[in-house]
Amino acid sequence: MKAIGFKTSLPIEDQDSFIEFETVKPIPAGHELLVKIEAVSVNPVDFKIRQSAAKETVLETPKIIGWDAVGIVQAVGEKVTLFEVGDPVYYAGDITKQGSNAEYQVVDERIVGRKPKSLSIEEAAAMPLTTLTAWEILFDRIRINPEKDKGKSILIIGGAGGVGSIAIQLAKKLAGLTVIATASRPESIAWCKEQGADFVVNHKNLVEEVRNAGFQYVDFILDFVDTNFYWDIMAELIKPQGHIASITGSAEPVVLNKLKGKSVSFSWELMYTRSMFETDDIQEQHNILNKTADLLDEGVLKHTLKETLIGLTAENLKKAHQKLESGTTIGKIAIKF
Template identity: 75%
Template sequence: MKAIGFKTSLPIENEDSFIEFEIIKPKPKGKEILVKINAISVNPVDFKIRQNSAKDIVLAEPKIIGWDAVGIVEAIGDDVSLFKVGDEVFYAGDVTKQGSNATYQLVDERIVGFAPKNISNTEAAAMPLTSLTAWEILFDRIRISKEKDKGKSILIIGGAGGVGSVAIQLAKKIAGLTVLATASRNETTDWCKQIGADHIVNHKDLMNDVRKAGFEHLDYIVDFVDTNDYWDIMVELIKPQGHIASITGSSEPIVLNKLKSKSVSFSWEFMFTRSMFQTDDMIEQHHILNKISALLDSEQIVSTVSHTFKSFTVENLKEAHKLLESGKTIGKIVIEY
C-alpha cells in the first residue's frame, strides 16, 4: 500500500521532508479495524511532530503521521463489536501509532465514530481531531452543561483556527454560552462571526477589547494559541471561581498560584490522552464522534474545511504543511484521495 512519511526531520521546503513509499497492508487484530482511507486533514500536531520527532537522526523505517481520516472499514479484528465491514467511519487516531497519511490504516474501534451521512468525505475529514479536542475541553475538562451554564460567558483564544472553529460552534449552539472569540484580520473576523461568535476581540489588545465588549470578567477561558503569552491576561479576566483550560502546553512553568485568591480551576486538554493511556473510558471518543456526526447531519454545526487538495501526493502534503506553518490558515485543510 502507498504511504507518505519521513525518515528525518527536515524543513518542509527540503526535497526529502516527505517521501512516498510502499508497505504491506496491515491486518487487524483484537479491537482494531482496517480502514481504506478516502480523505485526510492536517493539524498543527502534524508539522510539530514532523519537525521534532527525528531531529539529527535517520529512522530505519519512515514515520507515518496524520491524525484525521474518513474512510470505509475493510476488515475487522476478532474482538470488534462496534463496526462491520463496509461501514463508513471517521476518526483522529492514536499519536503513538502510525498515522493516516497512507491508503490504509489500523485504528482501535473505541476511538472511531460513524461518519456523517449528509456531508461529503471532504467535509467529514476536517472534523475528528478538532471536534474531539473542543468537545473534551468544554464538556469533559470544564464540565459545561446547558442546564446550569446557559448564558454564561466564554473567551476562545484562537477563534479562527481548527479547534477554535469547532469550539465556537459547540459553545454557542450546544452549550448556549455567550461567545467571545479572538481574531484580528478581516477574514478571520468574518469567519468567527459566521460560525456563531457573539463578540470578536483583537488578541493584540485583548484586555481592552474584552472590556470594550462589556465584560469585566469571564466565566470561562479556553486557550488554543499560547498559554504563556496569555497567562497574565487570562488570570486578570477570569471570574472568581471560573475555569481556564488550554491545549497548548507551556515553554515556561505556569504560575498557578496566581489563581489562588480567585479559587479558579485550570485544566489541560490533550486529545490523545485516552488512546495513549488506554483509559477505562477510552470508548468515550467513539460516543463523542457519533454525537459530532449527528450534529453535522442535522446542520446544528458545520464542517470547518476551508482549503482542499485533490490528490494524496507528496507535493500536496508539503503544500498543506506549508500553509499550516504560516500560522495564517482558517479552519481546516483537507486532502482528498
C-alpha cells in the same frame, strides 16, 4: 500500499521533508479496524511532530503521521463489535501509532465514529480531531453544564483556527454560552462570526478589547494559541471561581499562583489521552464522534473545511504543512485521495 512519511525532521521546503514509499498493508487484531482511507486533514500537531520526531537521527523506516481520516472498513479484528466491513467511518486516531497519510490504516474501533452521512469525505475528514478536542475541553475538562451554565461567558483565544472554529459552535449551540472569540484579520473575524461568535475581539490588546465589549471578567477561557504568552491576560480576565483550559502545552512552568486569589481552576486537554493510556472511558470518543455526526447531519453543527487538495502525494502534504506553519490558516485543510 502507498504511504507518505519522513526519515528525518527537515524544514518543509526541503525536498525530502516528505517522501512517498511502499509498505506492507497492516492486519487488524483485537479491537482494530482496517480502514481504506479516502481523505485526511492536517492539524498543527502534524507539523509539530514532523519537526521534532527525528531531529537528530535518520529513521530506518519512514514515520507516517496524520491523524484525521475518513474511509471504509475493509477488515476487522476478532474483538470488534461496533463496526462491520463496508461501514464508512471517521476518526482522529492514536498519536502512538502509525498515522493516516497512507492508503490503509489500522485503528481502534473505540475511537472511531460513523461518518456523517450529509458530509462529503473531505468535509468529514476536517472534523474529528478538532471536534473531539473542543468537546472534551468544554464538557470533560471544564464540565460545562448547558442547564446550569447557559448564558455564561466564554473567551476563546484563537477563534478562527481548526479547534476554535468548532469550539465556537459547540459553546454557542450546545452549551448556550455567550461566546467571545479572538481574531484580527477581516477574513478571520468574518469566519468567527459565521461560526456563531457573539463578539470578536483583537488578541493584540485583549484585556482592553474584552472590557470594551462589556465584560469585566469572563466565566471560562479556552486557550488554543499559547498558554504562557496569554497567562497574565487570562489571569486578569477570568472571573473569580472561573475555569481556564488550554491545549497548547507550555515550555515554561505555568505560574498557577496567579490563579489562587480568585480560586480559579485550570485544566490541560490532550485529545490523545484516552487512546494513549487506553483509559476506562476510551469508548467515549466513539460516542462523541457519533453524537457529532448526528448534530452535523441535523444541521446543528457545520463543517469547518476551508480548502481541499487532491491526491495522496508528498507534494500535497508539503503544501498543507506550509500553510499550517504560516499561522494564518482559517478552518481546516483536507486532502482527498
